Amino acid sequence: MVAVFEARHVSKNFGPVQALNDVSISIRTSEVHAIIGENGAGKSTLMNIFCGKLKPSFGELFRNGQPVEFHTPTDSQNAGITIAPQEVNLVPRLTVAENILLGAHLCVSGVIDWSATRQKAVKCLHEIDDTIDPDIKVDRLNKAQQQLVQIARAVATSARILIFDEPTAALTNRETEKLYSFVRRFRDEGGSVFYISHRLDEILSLSDRITVLQDGKSIGQLEPKATTKEEMINMMAGRKVQGTHKPRPYVERREIVLRAQGLTRAGEFSDISFELHKGEILGIAGLIGAGRTELGRCLFGVTQADTGKIDMFGETVSIRHPSDAIAKGFVYLPEERKAEGIFPLLSITENMALPSYSRLRSLFGLRFGEIATEVADYANKLRIKLGSVNDPITSLSGGNQQKVILARWLMLGVKVLILDEPTRGIDVNAKFEIQSMLKGLCEKGLSIIYISSELLEVLEVSDRILVMHEGRIKGVQRADQATQESLLQQAMS
Numbered sequence: 001m002v003a004v005f006e007a008r009h010v011s012k013n014f015g016p017v018q019a020l021n022d023v024s025i026s027i028r029t030s031e032v033h034a035i036i037g038e039n040g041a042g043k044s045t046l047m048n049i050f051c052g053k054l055k056p057s058f059g060e061l062f063r064n065g066q067p068v069e070f071h072t073p074t075d076s077q078n079a080g081i082t083i084a085p086q087e088v089n090l091v092p093r094l095t096v097a098e099n100i101l102l103g104a105h106l107c108v109s110g111v112i113d114w115s116a117t118r119q120k121a122v123k124c125l126h127e128i129d130d131t132i133d134p135d136i137k138v139d140r141l142n143k144a145q146q147q148l149v150q151i152a153r154a155v156a157t158s159a160r161i162l163i164f165d166e167p168t169a170a171l172t173n174r175e176t177e178k179l180y181s182f183v184r185r186f187r188d189e190g191g192s193v194f195y196i197s198h199r200l201d202e203i204l205s206l207s208d209r210i211t212v213l214q215d216g217k218s219i220g221q222l223e224p225k226a227t228t229k230e231e232m233i234n235m236m237a238g239r240k241v242q243g244t245h246k247p248r249p250y251v252e253r254r255e256i257v258l259r260a261q262g263l264t265r266a267g268e269f270s271d272i273s274f275e276l277h278k279g280e281i282l283g284i285a286g287l288i289g290a291g292r293t294e295l296g297r298c299l300f301g302v303t304q305a306d307t308g309k310i311d312m313f314g315e316t317v318s319i320r321h322p323s324d325a326i327a328k329g330f331v332y333l334p335e336e337r338k339a340e341g342i343f344p345l346l347s348i349t350e351n352m353a354l355p356s357y358s359r360l361r362s363l364f365g366l367r368f369g370e371i372a373t374e375v376a377d378y379a380n381k382l383r384i385k386l387g388s389v390n391d392p393i394t395s396l397s398g399g400n401q402q403k404v405i406l407a408r409w410l411m412l413g414v415k416v417l418i419l420d421e422p423t424r425g426i427d428v429n430a431k432f433e434i435q436s437m438l439k440g441l442c443e444k445g446l447s448i449i450y451i452s453s454e455l456l457e458v459l460e461v462s463d464r465i466l467v468m469h470e471g472r473i474k475g476v477q478r479a480d481q482a483t484q485e486s487l488l489q490q491a492m493s
Helices: 043-050 073-078 096-100 114-128 143-155 173-188 200-206 229-237 292-300 322-327 337-341 348-356 368-381 398-412 428-443 455-461 484-491
Strands: 005-014 017-027 031-036 058-063 066-068 081-084 161-165 192-196 209-214 217-222 256-265 269-277 281-285 307-312 315-317 330-333 416-420 447-451 464-469 472-478
Touching: 005 043, 017 031, 017 043, 017 058, 017 192, 031 043, 031 173, 031 200, 043 081, 043 161, 043 192, 073 081, 081 143, 096 114, 096 143, 114 143, 114 173, 143 161, 143 173, 173 192, 173 200, 200 229, 209 229, 217 229, 229 428, 256 292, 269 292, 269 307, 269 447, 269 472, 281 292, 281 428, 281 455, 292 322, 292 330, 292 416, 292 447, 322 330, 330 398, 337 398, 348 368, 348 398, 368 398, 398 428, 428 447, 428 455, 455 484, 464 484, 472 484
Parallel strands: 017 217, 031 192, 031 209, 081 161, 161 192, 281 447, 281 464, 330 416, 416 447
Antiparallel strands: 005 017, 005 058, 058 066, 209 217, 256 269, 256 307, 307 315, 464 472
C-alpha cells in the first residue's frame, strides 16, 4: 500500500546538537502509527517537521508519493496535516467556538458568517466532547477541557493526517475514552494518525504500528499485538530497565515537618487537615477538579486560605507569598512547567542555579566555577539530556526541562517538596529514574507531597495516600495496603 505521507532520511541539527539522524518513517491510510521514545529521543522534533514548524536539515517529505516542502504550518495544513500539541495554546478571552475556528471563520461574500462558524465549531467540538459549552470563555475551563478544545481545533481543519502529542496527559478516564473513540472512528473512516504518548497501555490499545526512536534515530518497529510493555521500555532505553512497580515498604515515622489544620479556600477546598512526616512521601490522589493543585498552590503561598493554619517543624507559620515558603525550605513544582516553571529566555545553568545565587556569591561577585560544577553534577545525577549547560532551556525536551526545575530546588537544599504532576510528559524510563531518586532523597530526610492523577504512580512512590474529592479529604490510606480500585472508589465518592 502506498504511504499517504512519508519522511525519507530526515535529519535535524540545532547547532552542534543533532536532534534527528537519518530517520525514515511513513503512514498509510486508515492507520494509527505510534511514535515512542525517551525524552530527548526526537519525537517532538520530528512531528514539528511534519507540521511545518521546523524544516529538516537533510532529507525529504512525500505526500501521496509526491515530494513536498513545508515552510510554515499553513503549508502543512494545506497538505491535510495538523497537530494537536501537548502544550495548550488557546486564546483565553475568546470563546470555545471562536478558538476552534480561529483564523478559519466561514465567510459569505467576504463577511464572516458567525452562525455558520459557530455551527461548524460545535460540530467539531462534539466529535471530541459534547459536555463543553461552546460559548464559554476558554479561561473558565479546566486544563482537561482546554486540551479537548485544542484537539477539536485540530479536527476543525478537516485534515486527513492528525498528529497527537501526549493528548491524554491532562484528561480524566471519561475524557480519555471519548478521545480513543474518536481516534478509532477517524481511522475507520480513512484518516491517519501519528500518536505520541508515554502511556504504553494506550499505545498497545490504539496503534496499528509502533516506531521506536532513540537518541534521534529510528531503531526499529514493533507490532502492537506481538509486543509487551517491557519490550517497549527496554527498546526505548537500549537496555533492560528495572521498574518500580512495588509500593514502598511502610515505615512508621513520628517527626512531623508540616501540619495543615482546617485549611479552607472558598470554591476550591474545605477543611483540609493532614500531617507530613520527615522522610515521607505523602501522595495526593483524586480526579481532575478534586482540588489537589489548588491545595498545593495555597500551601506554597500562591493563593491564601480563608481559614485554617499551617505548622512547620512545630511552629505556626504565615505563608503569604511563595518567598515566605522558600525561606522555610518549602517549595512547589507546578503542573504547568512551561507557563510557571521555567524562565524561557535563560540558559539551563541560569534556570537551575538562580535561587542559589545568594549562596554562591562572594565579595567579588558570583563564583562561576562552583556554579558550573554544581550544575554539571545535578545534570549528571538526574541524567538530563543536553548539549551544553549554557544552551537555552527551551532547547530541552519537556521531560528534561522538568528535571532542571527539580534540580533547581535540590540545589537550594530544600526540606519539603510539593510536586504537582511531576512526571507528566516524561517517558517511562525517566519516570522510574525520578521516582527512584525521590525515594533516595527521602531516605536522607527530604519530605515530599506528591500530587498525581495517575493512581498507579501514586501507589508506587508514596508511603501514605490522601484522597480528595470535590475539595474535601475522603480518606488516607497506606500505600502498601491500598489498591487502584480502593483509591478510585474514594476519589469518586
